[in-house]
Amino acid sequence: MTSLRLRAQRSSKMATAPVSSPWLSATRLVLLGLLSTFSPVSRGDQVPLLLWTSGGGQTLTPPTAGHIVGQQQLSSYLNTALEEGPKNVVLFLQDQMSMEDFTLYGGAFGNKQDSVFPNLESALTSSSSRLVLPAVSWPASNAVIGQLQDQLETSPLYMDPETLSQLRLNGSSAALLVFRLPYGVGSDLMSAKDVLSGNDEVIGQVLGIMSVQAIPYTAIYTALRPSREAPSLSSESVVGGGRALLQARGGYKERERERERQRKMKQKAGIYAPVEFKEVDSTCILLWAKALSVSILRSGSWEEHDLTPSTFGEGVEPRLHGSSCDKNKARLVLNYENVLGHRSFKLVFAMTQRYYKVSARRWFTLDAVELEYDGTRATFNGSRSVYAPAEYSYRCQSVTNYRWPLLVPRSIKDPSNQWRVSFEDFQIQGFNVSGGDFSYASDCAGFFSPGIWMGLSTSLLIVLVLTYGLHMILQLHTMDRFDDPKGPAISVPQTE
Structure with missing residues (x-):
């Protein structure tokens, strides 16, 4: 219990530490941003957002610890970043992502070999203008494409690295390049790690192509919705000790399955207007x-x-x-x-x-x-x-x-x-x-459906066959003369 309290105090101190050094490593930057959200505020409906530029740009001040960035504030951040920064925007839009993905797979505790974000960390470290938003409401992140489209006054281009290598961009005109990244969590937690590692390779390929073409860009990495629900930090779980907290974390999938089952039951039983x-x-x-x-x-x-x-x-x-x-x-x-x-x-x-x-x-x-x-x-x-x-x-x-x-x-x-x-x-x-x-x-389904027509035609064919067979049977005639083996043979004259 004492060790848990010391860890919590150490985490809270790290959360309040300022992030101002431009040479601070990307891993620590992401970690500090994530730890800054360890507050009583619920974070079950939030996703992280990372923004960086390849060239110069205005330095953006991150929000205070525990603050949730809404749609209006996110739009203000994007406006500020695009006013002086590059107008070619590369948006890496993942299906699902939560802050726990960085803490679990980002090598945030010093083990660099286990990190699945080497390309992302390298891009953040080399950028002089970057912004990490640990908690963005997912409706706001879901509307990022629309906001960028309005600010750049251009339509989004959904691409992949192979298509980008054949495209020639113009640094003087704005472009919005969207790269959709998958996310999947199976029964084995390694499946999510493999997917995130593959997404980081895609990010590395795209940024490498942009560097070869010498086109300045503004990159954004976020998701449409969170991948995990935050555990409940109620007073009961705190009083119950670390074991109860771990049980709450481990029961997330069971709670999700139960909620999904209840939702389907309500939809099945409910009749709405x-x-x-x-x-x-x-x-x-x-x-x-x-x-x-x-x-x-x-x-x-x-x-x-x-x-x-x-x-x-x-x-x-x-x-x-x-x-x-x-x-x-x-x-x-x-x-x-x-x-x-x-x-x-x-x-x-x-x-x-x-x-x-x-x-x-x-x-x-x-x-x-x-x-x-x-x-x-x-x-x-x-x-x-x-x-x-x-x-x-x-x-x-x-x-x-x-x-x-x-x-x-x-x-x-x-x-x-x-x-x-x-x-x-x-x-x-x-x-x-x-x-x-x-x-x-x-x-829309008429009285005589295709199935009914097939049944009727088959029945008609069977009736025709039976009718023909009955007609052939009725045409049979019995012989009017019979040969008696004990009597004289029947003589049939040739003239008959």
Whole structure:
């Protein structure tokens, strides 16, 4: 117990030590930044952020110990760094990262041979302008791409080291190069160490290419979300001693699995209300789905984002500004933030109602499903498959653009070819809504499905075979004369 207290006191003293020497090693810099967060403030929803430049730049003052950097303060840091620093930004965006990754695998306690960040440490040590933010709220880090895009006034380029080696950059013009880095934790903790070591090699390759091209750059290393949940430092765990604290740390995975199980049970058992858009206190558009998800193709793999928690559920109020409806047209706009690295993201359902002379009735069609993100629009055409009588709602078990697609890209060059959308147990109504309930649903699966047609055709074939066999049996005739072996042989005249 005494040794634990001495260690805690020593850590607190290190946390308050100033980090001002430019020649301080990168490992100690990262370690001091991490230890500075050992405070009563909860750090379960924070990720670290490291920033450095290859050339000159303004020296940035790190926040005080225990301070959590929000989106506004992070934007101020980025503005300051880009005002005088290089305008070519290299963003290493990892899927998940927490401060514990540096303390566990960074060789922070003097064992340099076990460090998995040699290239990162070398870059930080050689940079005269660097900034270490140990605790950045993950929504702020998730919006880094959007902030950099606004400040540089350029679109991000998702790249890999091989593509970068073939690209010729211009030091006078701004560029935002994004390198996505994976992160995975399996049953063996060495798997995370191997992944981080591979990510550090990618960082080394990218920085080496930038050095060969003699292009000054500003590098940022952060993540979309934390990889670990901080252990609870409640009074009970402190009083219980070091054993209870270790048990709390070791039970993290079990707690996560239990929370995930409880969340799935609630989603399975819960029936939430549909999205409802009103015009002059009258409901005109209804939308409901069991699951809404979008995916984008990056570096040869699909990255998925689930929009369901932000659209449906108890206490969830989706933002519908931009939606409209009248007698002939309806437009439902779902507004989101920070979807797959895009700061602004919209999911749009455009519907029209027309009168068709052939059927002598009015029908409504889902003309388009649009994805609007950071000034770009991807459009899927759904008018050929998604339709229903104007008095009905439309329902389908699965509406996608890749598996039995009901939605198709508008053209070959449309950005929608890089996206996947998936709506499960989907129901929508844009006209003739009575109250807040859906009208009778017109299902996308007709009465005679392919399975039913196959069964009917097989049954018909079997009936035809049995009928033919019965007909052949009925054509058989019994002989009217029989030969008696004990009597005289039957003589059959030739004239008969």
